[in-house]
């Protein structure tokens with residue numbers, strides 16, 4: 001089986017009871033969409049360390065405890081690199097979110113998430129996150145807007 005090229009990325013959601021912190025991406029990949037906070041994992045850090053670093057860099061919040069809740073593989077047609085996105089959430093953090101060059105943070109009620117201004121896959125896996133159910137998922141994209149194929153399943157492994 002030929003080894004696929006993989007890019008390891010993180011995605012972090014800060015939670016309060018009934019609310020979730022989203023950031024409007026101001027530049028780069030996914031610009032103009034609301035999303036969690038995250039990005040690349042550097043060579044000299046673990047995935048968890050990368051997730052915590054990106055959260056501080058993108059909105060100034062320090063998360064003591066990050067809980068792994070999901071793993072999503074994104075494939076884009078005609079692109080050999082698979083994005084392996086490790087999804088985390090935290091209810092225990094320090095600081096108030098601040099706007100950075102990268103992200104404009106805003107709190108949304110769990111029932112009022114702006115899915116029409118987010119990646120099209122989010123509406124499929126957010127319900128698992130909001131119900132605290134661990135999940136694994138795969139999405140095959142054509143361009144940035146069209147999902148050609150996907151699967152999602154509840155995962156019990158830690």
Ligand SMILES: Nc1nc(SCCc2ccccc2)c2[nH]cnc2n1
Nearest residue numbers: 009010011029035038039074119121
């Ligand atoms: N929600 C969501 N996020 C991403 S990329 C997340 C990882 C990332 C990458 C670059 C900068 C910051 C964060 C997606 N890609 C395709 N569908 C998607 N859905």
